Amino acid sequence: MSNLSMPVTFANDVLQGEFDNAGYAICRLAVNTTIGIAGFMDRASDMGCHYHDEDFGQTLGVYGVPGGPYLVLPLLGSSLPRDVVGKLVVDGYFNPLGYVKYNGKFYVSLGQNVLKLVDQRSRAVGKLREVERNSVDYYAAMRSLYIQRRNAAIRNDIPSPGTDPVPPAAPLAPDAPTQ
Template sequence: MQIQTKSILITALLALMLSGCASTANNDPLEGINRGIYKFNDVADKAVIKPVAGAYKAVLPSPVRSGVNNFFGNLSTFVSVINDLLQFKFDKAAEGAGRFVINSTFGIAGLVDVASMDGIEKRNEDFGQTLGYWGVGSGPYIVLPFLGPSNVRDTTGLIVDSAAFDPLGYIDDPATRNSAYALKFLDKRAQLLPGSDLLDEAALDPYAFMRDAYYQRRQSQIHDGNPPVQNDEYDY
């Protein structure tokens, strides 16, 4: 995905402007629209995405799927390293860079997660977390078509990461680039198959449950697993 710098800057500016504009208690002023998109995503998942992910999991042996997951995970380390640098977490950035080098060489282009075997755990940092780390509020909650829960800040982060930091975004051939994104998406969905039905069974309102769980997860990620006792995310 290649997006013009001007578009990125405009989106980032909107994120900063809107991050203080939420007026509802749960920061979901677009709930009506969001629920519609959530329903669309649910129908599309059950009709197409989930069956395809199931076939993917059934056809490909576990070692192959593990290699695919490790490959994309290794590439995402590059994104984490950059965002660790932007958060001034230089020790974590150095650790991530070492992990990337180890897996890219001894791990055969990242197909084998050698670094984890050596005790170098994977970090997941993104530009949305970087914005949150420096105090940018979440802005209104948003449900993205196919991608699911987000907010203005994290959607901005997704755009910046995809356009500027993700190595996949630098693949020149559109067909190859889009195929790589599709495979990454499919592999991720296949990993979530075991818990696919738990949400509908466990929650009276799956939409609200997903929204609240998303905010709690992002708070934990922004604060490296140690979020403040009082969740102020909705107040931004």
């Protein structure tokens, strides 16, 4: 699924002026599509082309467009109005599969979006259950985590896949002596 999103990532990297990242996106697309057998294997990471993901909601955030209120939408889950506009309206124009029709309808891009949602949900379900078990207010915890993650994505502070997104807590310092 990540290989299919590289044209969208490339376009948003260019719009954000992140030309180094745009080069990585093109490298990943070319290498994983050819040597990686249509994206089924990740050969680009072995060659130093790191994975990153960009969307038009992040591009709008880079240009200072406010996110708006936190929303929980059916099928999409957590989002901000800025991100909904970016993902559902603009990113479709950057996706080459968005122009492929079957029987006069855009089933290919719809199928890609459904598979991407299922893939994202399956990767996050364990962490979501952990947040639900450990939070007093699940909605507030999810809102805070989502907004923090989107702000980090806009700043390009998202860690590489496979690393722990939350660094371990620093040990507590002993109490300072009172005077």
